[in-house]
Amino acid sequence: MSPSAIPFRLNGQPQRYDGAPLARLLDVLREHYGLTGTKEGCGEGECGACTVLLDGEPVCSCLVPMLQVADRHVETVEGLTADARGAALVEAFVEAGGVQCGACTPGIVVSARALLERNPRPNRGQIREAIGGNLCRCTGYERILAAVQQAAAQRCAERADAAQEDSSR
Amino acid sequence: MSVCFRPERLEEAIELLADPATGAIPIAGCTDLLVQWHSRRERPNAVLDLLGIEALRGIEERDGALEIGACTSFRTIGESERVLRHAPALAEIAGTIGAWQIQNRATIGGNIANASPAGDSLPVLLALGAELVLAGPAGERTVAYEAFHTGYRQTALEPGELIARVRIPLAGEHAFGAVHKVGTRCAQAISKVIVALGCDRPGGRLTGVRIGAGSVAPTPVRLRETEALLEGQIPDADLAERAGACAAGEVQPIDDVRSTARYRRWVLGRLVRRMVLDAAGRRVP
Ligand SMILES: Cc1cc2nc3c(=O)[nH]c(=O)nc-3n(C[C@H](O)[C@H](O)[C@H](O)COP(=O)(O)OP(=O)(O)OC[C@H]3O[C@@H](n4cnc5c(N)ncnc54)[C@H](O)[C@@H]3O)c2cc1C
Ligand code: FES
Ligand code: FES
Numbered sequence: 001m002s003p004s005a006i007p008f009r010l011n012g013q014p015q016r017y018d019g020a021p022l023a024r025l026l027d028v029l030r031e032h033y034g035l036t037g038t039k040e041g042c043g044e045g046e047c048g049a050c051t052v053l054l055d056g057e058p059v060c061s062c063l064v065p066m067l068q069v070a071d072r073h074v075e076t077v078e079g080l081t082a083d084a085r086g087a088a089l090v091e092a093f094v095e096a097g098g099v100q101c102g103a104c105t106p107g108i109v110v111s112a113r114a115l116l117e118r119n120p121r122p123n124r125g126q127i128r129e130a131i132g133g134n135l136c137r138c139t140g141y142e143r144i145l146a147a148v149q150q151a152a153a154q155r156c157a158e159r160a161d162a163a164q165e166d167s168s169r
Numbered sequence: 170m171s172v173c174f175r176p177e178r179l180e181e182a183i184e185l186l187a188d189p190a191t192g193a194i195p196i197a198g199c200t201d202l203l204v205q206w207h208s209r210r211e212r213p214n215a216v217l218d219l220l221g222i223e224a225l226r227g228i229e230e231r232d233g234a235l236e237i238g239a240c241t242s243f244r245t246i247g248e249s250e251r252v253l254r255h256a257p258a259l260a261e262i263a264g265t266i267g268a269w270q271i272q273n274r275a276t277i278g279g280n281i282a283n284a285s286p287a288g289d290s291l292p293v294l295l296a297l298g299a300e301l302v303l304a305g306p307a308g309e310r311t312v313a314y315e316a317f318h319t320g321y322r323q324t325a326l327e328p329g330e331l332i333a334r335v336r337i338p339l340a341g342e343h344a345f346g347a348v349h350k351v352g353t354r355c356a357q358a359i360s361k362v363i364v365a366l367g368c369d370r371p372g373g374r375l376t377g378v379r380i381g382a383g384s385v386a387p388t389p390v391r392l393r394e395t396e397a398l399l400e401g402q403i404p405d406a407d408l409a410e411r412a413g414a415c416a417a418g419e420v421q422p423i424d425d426v427r428s429t430a431r432y433r434r435w436v437l438g439r440l441v442r443r444m445v446l447d448a449a450g451r452r453v454p
Contacts, residue, residue, distance in 0.1 A: 020171070020212075022173070024203065043208075044208070045271055057269075058269050059270050060271070064199065065196075065199055067218060068220060111270075130269060134268075
């Protein structure tokens with residue numbers, strides 16, 4: 001491959017990146033695209049603050065070289081909270097007290113979003129598994145679990161409402 | 170700036186790799202490599218991305234074996250029906266290799282080639298009697314997994330060779346497998362001790378016993394004395410106790426940042442004991 005340009009999609013938009021192919025996705029998101037919602041904690045895959053979705057699956061953007069996003073879809077916390085579902089998830093974090101300093105929050109929101117897309121009614125164990133790769137030094141996790149549970153319950157309630165509306169039509 | 174090659178065919182990759190002028194190193198999920206590059210603030214001059222090569226991906230049954238492409242992620246392995254049926258211990262360990270973010274990227278070929286004494290799939294492959302298919306300029310060759318790790322971080326890979334796939338014999342009717350890993354916490358902890366058992370249990374008797382252990386020696390190792398002790402026996406509490414003591418006695422682990430030799434030996438013994446008890450409890454009638 002010529003080192004010229006790497007085509008990929010970023011939050012739904014087609015992009016061509018023409019910098020260093022082994023640059024970390026994390027740095028390119030923050031410095032080249034100005035998407036600073038994605039945080040750097042450890043820089044070695046342990047903390048999950050840099051979590052983004054690659055073709056819908058959570059990955060650590062600190063461990064993805066740019067050449068491997070070629071022809072793939074990258075979704076960051078900015079993209080994943082721009083729609084109604086994402087906004088509701090963020091709202092649940094605020095209401096449940098799942099945010100303190102906020103350093104871990106974008107990564108956890110991304111992991112939680114990926115979980116809810118796969119499994120709209122996760123139990124406690126499944127939520128714990130999904131955020132197992134995200135460290136939080138402040139909250140003690142309880143309120144994060146509560147926030148994800150609340151967002152899931154709200155989604156199910158909305159779905160039930162929508163179904164009722166459909167059937168009463 | 171680094172030169173990057175993204176071949177689609179394996180033959181092309183081998184050619185590029187064999188050409189000293191390119192000097193490219195193979196990359197897969199980069200969960201080991203990018204940590205190293207970043208901490209040393211350096212990048213290789215040339216890389217060869219294996220993730221685009223179709224022939225290195227996927228899970229199939231072929232010639233009496235389960236074949237897993239080197240670039241298959243642990244996420245895919247952990248969720249595969251075929252792996253669950255024929256190598257449940259491998260599926261189980263796949264779900265403990267880092268958290269989701271790591272499992273989505275980390276490949277089995279990368280785990281094997283990285284050759285860490287704490288690599289989690291390695292002892293499981295030993296216990297399952299796996300083979301590796303290596304691809305190089307001279308074509309493919311198959312090596313028994315137990316002949317692959319030749320020394321601390323040394324492998325049987327020749328220059329210009331890649332790991333193409335892993336072969337695991339299909340599980341027979343009486344197959345039994347178990348694996349236990351002990352780390353600092355549940356999510357993404359490097360193993361202090363990991364041990365796996367593979368055998369058959371016709372009529373409840375253990376045959377073809379293989380035990381692989383990791384983090385207790387410079388390479389993953391078979392516990393041959395313990396295997397011999399168990400071979401042909403019907404497991405019970407007494408045998409479990411003796412097997413645990415034997416396992417603890419036959420390894421020479423070291424003290425390092427993650428643990429101490431004494432702790433590792435003790436835990437290994439307890440884990441082996443537990444696996445033999447498992448084998449007794451779930452005995453086929
Ligand atoms: C946070 C975190 C947690 C982790 N937890 C665990 C854990 O619990 N257990 C564990 O065992 N590991 C763990 N790891 C280590 C790592 O994820 C695994 O070793 C992984 O399987 C490496 O695969 P990869 O595809 O990312 O390899 P890469 O980083 O791409 O490559 C690793 C090495 O293998 C070589 N290579 C890759 N593929 C091939 C091939 N087909 N043929 C020849 N050479 C090849 C590369 O040249 C390189 O030298 C963890 C890593 C991180 C960052
Ligand atoms: S910054 Fe990527 S996991 Fe910590
Ligand atoms: S809120 Fe501070 S690290 Fe999680």
